[in-house]
Amino acid sequence: MKFTSDINVELVQHTGSDATIAAAARVSTGLDMEEYTAEADRGLINYLMKKHHGSPFEHNSMTFRVSAPIFVLREWHRHRVGWSYNEVSGRYKKLEPKFYTYPADRPLVQSGTGAHPKLTAGTPLLTTKVNAVLAADYSRAWSAYEDLLFRGVANEVARSVLPVATFTEMYATCNARSLMSFLTLRIDHPDNFFDTKPQWEIENAAKQMEQYLKELFPETWHAFVANKRVAP
Amino acid sequence: MKFTSDINVELVQHTGSDATIAAAARVSTGLDMEEYTAEADRGLINYLMKKHHGSPFEHNSMTFRVSAPIFVLREWHRHRVGWSYNEVSGRYKKLEPKFYTYPADRPLVQSGTGAHPKLTAGTPLLTTKVNAVLAADYSRAWSAYEDLLFRGVANEVARSVLPVATFTEMYATCNARSLMSFLTLRIDHPDNFFDTKPQWEIENAAKQMEQYLKELFPETWHAFVANKRVAP
Amino acid sequence: MKFTSDINVELVQHTGSDATIAAAARVSTGLDMEEYTAEADRGLINYLMKKHHGSPFEHNSMTFRVSAPIFVLREWHRHRVGWSYNEVSGRYKKLEPKFYTYPADRPLVQSGTGAHPKLTAGTPLLTTKVNAVLAADYSRAWSAYEDLLFRGVANEVARSVLPVATFTEMYATCNARSLMSFLTLRIDHPDNFFDTKPQWEIENAAKQMEQYLKELFPETWHAFVANKRVAP
Amino acid sequence: MKFTSDINVELVQHTGSDATIAAAARVSTGLDMEEYTAEADRGLINYLMKKHHGSPFEHNSMTFRVSAPIFVLREWHRHRVGWSYNEVSGRYKKLEPKFYTYPADRPLVQSGTGAHPKLTAGTPLLTTKVNAVLAADYSRAWSAYEDLLFRGVANEVARSVLPVATFTEMYATCNARSLMSFLTLRIDHPDNFFDTKPQWEIENAAKQMEQYLKELFPETWHAFVANKRVAP
Numbered sequence: 001m002k003f004t005s006d007i008n009v010e011l012v013q014h015t016g017s018d019a020t021i022a023a024a025a026r027v028s029t030g031l032d033m034e035e036y037t038a039e040a041d042r043g044l045i046n047y048l049m050k051k052h053h054g055s056p057f058e059h060n061s062m063t064f065r066v067s068a069p070i071f072v073l074r075e076w077h078r079h080r081v082g083w084s085y086n087e088v089s090g091r092y093k094k095l096e097p098k099f100y101t102y103p104a105d106r107p108l109v110q111s112g113t114g115a116h117p118k119l120t121a122g123t124p125l126l127t128t129k130v131n132a133v134l135a136a137d138y139s140r141a142w143s144a145y146e147d148l149l150f151r152g153v154a155n156e157v158a159r160s161v162l163p164v165a166t167f168t169e170m171y172a173t174c175n176a177r178s179l180m181s182f183l184t185l186r187i188d189h190p191d192n193f194f195d196t197k198p199q200w201e202i203e204n205a206a207k208q209m210e211q212y213l214k215e216l217f218p219e220t221w222h223a224f225v226a227n228k229r230v231a232p
Numbered sequence: 233m234k235f236t237s238d239i240n241v242e243l244v245q246h247t248g249s250d251a252t253i254a255a256a257a258r259v260s261t262g263l264d265m266e267e268y269t270a271e272a273d274r275g276l277i278n279y280l281m282k283k284h285h286g287s288p289f290e291h292n293s294m295t296f297r298v299s300a301p302i303f304v305l306r307e308w309h310r311h312r313v314g315w316s317y318n319e320v321s322g323r324y325k326k327l328e329p330k331f332y333t334y335p336a337d338r339p340l341v342q343s344g345t346g347a348h349p350k351l352t353a354g355t356p357l358l359t360t361k362v363n364a365v366l367a368a369d370y371s372r373a374w375s376a377y378e379d380l381l382f383r384g385v386a387n388e389v390a391r392s393v394l395p396v397a398t399f400t401e402m403y404a405t406c407n408a409r410s411l412m413s414f415l416t417l418r419i420d421h422p423d424n425f426f427d428t429k430p431q432w433e434i435e436n437a438a439k440q441m442e443q444y445l446k447e448l449f450p451e452t453w454h455a456f457v458a459n460k461r462v463a464p
Numbered sequence: 465m466k467f468t469s470d471i472n473v474e475l476v477q478h479t480g481s482d483a484t485i486a487a488a489a490r491v492s493t494g495l496d497m498e499e500y501t502a503e504a505d506r507g508l509i510n511y512l513m514k515k516h517h518g519s520p521f522e523h524n525s526m527t528f529r530v531s532a533p534i535f536v537l538r539e540w541h542r543h544r545v546g547w548s549y550n551e552v553s554g555r556y557k558k559l560e561p562k563f564y565t566y567p568a569d570r571p572l573v574q575s576g577t578g579a580h581p582k583l584t585a586g587t588p589l590l591t592t593k594v595n596a597v598l599a600a601d602y603s604r605a606w607s608a609y610e611d612l613l614f615r616g617v618a619n620e621v622a623r624s625v626l627p628v629a630t631f632t633e634m635y636a637t638c639n640a641r642s643l644m645s646f647l648t649l650r651i652d653h654p655d656n657f658f659d660t661k662p663q664w665e666i667e668n669a670a671k672q673m674e675q676y677l678k679e680l681f682p683e684t685w686h687a688f689v690a691n692k693r694v695a696p
Numbered sequence: 697m698k699f700t701s702d703i704n705v706e707l708v709q710h711t712g713s714d715a716t717i718a719a720a721a722r723v724s725t726g727l728d729m730e731e732y733t734a735e736a737d738r739g740l741i742n743y744l745m746k747k748h749h750g751s752p753f754e755h756n757s758m759t760f761r762v763s764a765p766i767f768v769l770r771e772w773h774r775h776r777v778g779w780s781y782n783e784v785s786g787r788y789k790k791l792e793p794k795f796y797t798y799p800a801d802r803p804l805v806q807s808g809t810g811a812h813p814k815l816t817a818g819t820p821l822l823t824t825k826v827n828a829v830l831a832a833d834y835s836r837a838w839s840a841y842e843d844l845l846f847r848g849v850a851n852e853v854a855r856s857v858l859p860v861a862t863f864t865e866m867y868a869t870c871n872a873r874s875l876m877s878f879l880t881l882r883i884d885h886p887d888n889f890f891d892t893k894p895q896w897e898i899e900n901a902a903k904q905m906e907q908y909l910k911e912l913f914p915e916t917w918h919a920f921v922a923n924k925r926v927a928p
Contacts (some may be wrong), residue, residue, distance in 0.1 A: 006308065061234070065266060069392075070306075070396065071391070071392070072324075074302075074306065076308075077306075077309045077310065077448050078309065078317065080312035080313070080315070081312070083312070087308065090303075091431060094350075100392060102389065106390050107386075108386060109385065109386065109430075110385070110386035110387060117324075117386070117387075118281065120387050122384075122385075124366040125384075126383070129382075129383070130380065130385055133376055133379060133380060133393075134376075134392055134393060136376075137372065137373060137376040137393040138393075140372055141369060141373065141393075141395065144365055144366075144369040145370075147365060148362065148365060151361070151362075152341050152342065152354075153341065153342070153354075153362055154339075154340060154341065154342035154351050155342060155349075156431055157334065157340050157362065157397065159303070160301075160303065160366055160374075160395060160396065161365075161366060161370075162395060162396055162398065162400075163373065163392060163393050163394060163395055163396075164302065164391065164394055164395075164396060165392035165393070166396075167353065174339070185283035192373050199323060199388055221341055225304065232240055
């Protein structure tokens, strides 16, 4: 049994760069792409972002391997456009006994009601207590899973008992535009145009994704943040 | 606590018909749609299906209210194109204590291995035993959920313990083409072109969806089945 | 031969309303939709717009019949998500001799260069002169088209000579969300968040589309305009 | 002035391979990808194709630069899913005087009527005659275009006279799955499952695209053709 707070995103492969984005935009204007410099690219990328001209940001590709609890992937898979997914199937294999527990800096206590209740940190004792309740429950669920498998029950039936905090893995492929749409909704920051209130765990993953965007497409990332994280 | 095998799909609203599909196709050929009969529509719809001409099947809309366990919606949400979803959020409200158990005619025993292991019926005794194991586990999980909520832990944290067999609800909107793509993958029939092996529960939902297609778009449904359920 | 500035959009069918949008959003929060009033719907729709919560705006459908020159549909078809199209085919039928000329209030003169050159009105004389040049060219192109058809040349070959100002027709189906994405890019207004500079003719069509949104989904339209026409 | 039959597709960049497709599929089954051979990949890819399991074919990317007449790109842009486009804009720049004429082996004569009339080769004399009519018309249209530009009329207005046979260029990005969907509809072959009757010119482009698929994803291409060119 493994209990962990470690949600992980790794880059598997990618193609394209800020220069590709600028080159795609210049197909429209028909200007010769050879004569352009990194500085000209920066200006053009900022211009595209402000004009909400999104298509030049699509001629590239990033494939990630993501390890996260089911409840995180449930939110992720609602991103339908410009995203491709292949996830571990609990029908074809026995899953791993790996479950999500909460780290110390994760606010756990809910105050207020409504669509976006405010969350505040509890005491360290509360985090310990919550994780203990979770671990006990996960262990019981895992025992029931193994018991059912032992009786010859199919994988796809036995998994019924597994909690949404069970870890799963997926390949996810997107492009710079669809990644930015994800970041618009899944990262909260006081300077953002929208006030989206993502769940802490998917924001954790989104922050890792944002680092890849920043490394692979630095000018695009700067323009995106300067545009209050409104995706083009 | 409610344990049930009842996966339910209800039509909320729709627009369009076989006649709309034929009218959209006739925009291409520029023929006057007034002079055409139901028989001419039938011929045209069969022709579109055989030619793999899909766009005329998109000018219509069906909205469904679906009640099903999380593991069914997990598969459903992988259909990204021509589908819109709004699902109950376990962040904003306390979920209902309603869980999936297996009906008597549902094969439970797995034999063989690999990507598509063969499932066979167990004994009635096995179904009873499996459901008893599940019910005990669901009850414990629900107690842990309520215990965490009682301590002031946020909805979105407490739900970690809930199993993937917990019922959820969604609004799902599609069109005749995206619905057929769903049926191609989610209904198994010896006469189908593809051999797709859907899980029993999503096939149950898909069969209900197919009835709506048959009622609302009867010629389209006939042509689809005659085309070995290959979606256009 | 017909020369006209009349770009036309007609609603063929639709389903859904502001109430449907609010109902879809309430599936997420799990609140009973019966008790809600139009005023509550308005507040909720504004809230969804500000949070960039787009999926509730998708559970509805509008089908339009559009008559416009080819160069307008060329821009329109770049809207890929949430849009379905069936257009008159110049392969299957002889097209109509109907061509686009410019109305008096359409700026025709270009000053400046770059990606978004400024257009200013010419004199009435210029409009008359431009339309005369166009009409003469359209007539010659049509004669060449008919000449080729007369020789037994296929429709799809003969159409090579037809200008991009030739009128065409299509069925287009979208939902309130994809329609708003179209309006974000295709309507220019000083109060808009983005400065998108659409071509005059597609903006003409977009303004007609916006009227339908305003009539069918009045609260959604108000929230959209109040949100500086940034689509959710 | 340039008259040409040369439709051209060039690969700009790509990522992914048959091995990536197999690796993505193995995420589902959870099997260790290290131990697998090219032969195992081949078997798996064939299996995916037969089961209509499409998502593993999406974790890759190909960007092409396409030079073709407007009427070809008009058909191409109807492919909405898994395709990204950036095309030369006739609003931002003066277009090039380059137009499409028909090669000797292109059937030009139409016999029969209906949605898919039969085309047969004419005489060499007919091809010469047709191209002469086209060239004369293209030249007149180009003169009108230049005349309007000379008078200070905006690019976007002057282009009204340009025929749909005018050459344009675009960046197009797709993945192996969306490319196969394109090939299903745009390549005609007696062994295909569907009988789709694409126009000669887009089939010309599609055959070039198919060569890239064959080189970059040879096992995928073989499985696709063996599956009667039905895209997964």
